Amino acid sequence: MLTLRNLGKTYGNGVRALDGFSLDLAPGEIVAVIGGSGCGKSTLLRLISGLETPTRGIVEFDGEPVNQPNPLINLIFQEPRLLPWLTVANNVGFGLAELDGDDRRQRIGAALKKVGLGELGDRWPKELSGGQAQRVAIARALVTRPEVLLLDEPFSALDAFTRADLQDHLLDIWSETRPTLILVTHDIDEAIVLADRIIVMRPWPGRILDEIKIDLPKKRDRASVSFEAAKRQLLTSLNASLQPAAVCTSTIAAFC
Amino acid sequence: MVDLAETGTKPATNTSRSGAASAFYGMSRQATVAIAVPAFGLLFWEIAVGAGWFSGRLMQPPSRVSATLWGLLRSGELLDHIGITTVRVFLGFVLGTTTATLTGALTGYFGLVRRLIDPSLQALRSIPSIAWVPLFILWFGIFEASKVALIAVGVFFPVYLGVSGAILSIDRKIVEVGRIFRLSGFALVRRVMMPAIFPAYVLALRSGLGLGWMFVVAAEFMGASEGLGYLLVDGQQLGKPDQIMAAIITFAVIGKLTDSLLIAATAPFLTWQDCYRREG
Incomplete structure (x- = not known):
């Protein structure tokens, strides 16, 4: 509430x-x-x-x-605001710093799949289109289950x-x-x-x-x-x- | 759904795999292009002296300079000089970059520290660094300490300016992403700010290293019995222009080499950069 x-x-x-x-x-x-x-x-x-x-x-x-x-509480900005030095997967996992190994990978994979980008985890943000980048931003916010x-x-x-x-x-x-x-x-x-x-x-x-x-x-x-x-x-x-x-x-x- | 059009069908690793081969090809081609201008210059110089267009006494031709270079190399003398000079630059570079990175980080991050010490540092920066030489000799003696100190001063300012400037220009929007994920203090610095300033930091290190090589000559002018700077002074005093040129060429080669090493060492951490590169 x-x-x-x-x-x-x-x-x-x-x-x-x-x-x-x-x-x-x-x-x-x-x-x-x-x-x-x-x-x-x-x-x-x-x-x-x-x-x-x-x-x-x-x-x-x-x-x-x-x-x-x-x-x-998580906020999705007007621009994707991905961190350019992290791969797509690591951007999604940005809020999961305390997790590591399989658990982290699994949560990232699930979040990426949820936004329809299951295959793009290894890419750099510079290789994404605007719509893809915003999806990654949504996945990044969702992965911490706000x-x-x-x-x-x-x-x-x-x-x-x-x-x-x-x-x-x-x-x-x-x-x-x-x-x-x-x-x-x-x-x-x-x-x-x-x-x-x-x-x-x-x-x-x-x-x-x-x-x-x-x-x-x-x-x-x-x-x-x-x-x-x-x-x-x-x-x-x-x-x-x-x-x-x-x-x-x-x-x-x-x-x- | 726009899904398929969006995600595309290319395998994700496509770009990175073909990238390595074409990068190598590109590099060797780049090297050929880069060497063309100096090669043509040397050829012209050799012909000009050989044809007697100007006297070779003060402008020794490349053949003569390379013979001197070869002689110095064979006797092991050149490597000794390179070794001692490189050690001086290395020590000065490490000392200068360490202090500059720390001070730059503090002034960039804390407004109070910036207001306190940045104006003074900017004033010190405008002193021609050679002006420190007499003072450093009085303070640290005529041997290694004063030389390393002078090089460190030369390295300090570009690195300091680069670090503090880069921190001040970090995108607020990216920092906010860190804050949304409840990063603060050192975690925010480590996970957001440090990677954000890294490209600018590499550039600052490169200009610092360049100045290190510049200042080692000044340092070795003020009384050294070995080092590439000593070769220069010795060549002047004994009237050996070929030795001066040999030392100058060595400086160019070593300087470029260390710069390339620095680039090569940092490049793997910068593949993410989305930069404008104009072809041709």
Whole structure:
């Protein structure tokens, strides 16, 4: 159980990246966070992952405050961020330093197979395509069996085919151990395909504007009527989030 | 699924296997290309002296220089000189790189240490290193210690600058990966920072080694009875330009050789690098 209570982050240069962000996440839940640039989406993940500490509020995981990186919480970045001096297999095994020998090899092999790259363990990161590299990054995060997986626009640099493929793949992987997923994205389809709940944020300072529940069964058909309906609802909300603050207060005051 | 297109069907080891043979071929071809310019120069020099275009007294032709070189080699004298000079460079290099690596690591890693000592080191760096010679002779005497100290000073600065600069330019994004996996302190240094700066470190060592060979001459000028630098001084004082040239050529060969050794020793650790190489 992950609880975010009144999270706020003001950076040294005075930028209020996030303000009054509260959210409860049940185990196994998939939440997408969507919003324009500068609304604190990435900051949110950095706070939950413990890479940064909030200026206000608290992140609680199973009742314990998170002030530094936690073994059960992992973050997948927008770029693969593989370590170029390690082979693919050793990149995947980066978080398994305390394991060695067969156990380690087996876990790495299983994780690579899970992302469909079982054969590429001996390659260098420079020999991978963008989609392959991001799969390796996913395998690296999965191999330590996290209970919370944070994804910061993980597929945004990929082409549409690879992206849709990896989204399906992510769901398959998720269904095996059912970690809590928080997915930051600016891709509307991606949010609706994956999430149980979509949090719409608005910027300056970043805060929650709207919350949309998606009650469709997983493996969603991107062309179905209900998918389209959810998409329209999300678009309306997103448009509101991009309005200047003055308009916002008069038209959708309830959300601000 | 895009799966198949993505992963491809080539066996994983494909590139590395054919790589060894073509690398050897490439290297021998590279050597041929590299030797062409000096070979042509030597040929021209020999012909020019032989044809009497200029006097060979001060510009001894290659044939004469190689005869001198051969003589020195046969008498065992050359190997003695090379040996003592190499030992001096080696000791100075080890001393210089060790201190430089440690200081560079400290100033690169700890902001406080950097603010404390980096400005002073930069000031010391701008002193022409030869200016230390009289002081070192007073401090360490005229024998080995002062020579090794001078070489170490020459080696220190490029390595120091390379290490501390490389640490300061480590990609934050890669360090964050380490932090996500809860690495901190020495584990983060060992598993992320050290490999990240390694290519820059090799380059720093190479320029350090180059300066080591440069400074050994200055060191041997200040009173030595053996060493390649002594051959230079001796050749000047006794008017033997062929001996000077023989020593210079030896410097070129040994310097290039040690540099190549350094590259060869570090290359296996750098195959992962994704570098721009322009062909032709």
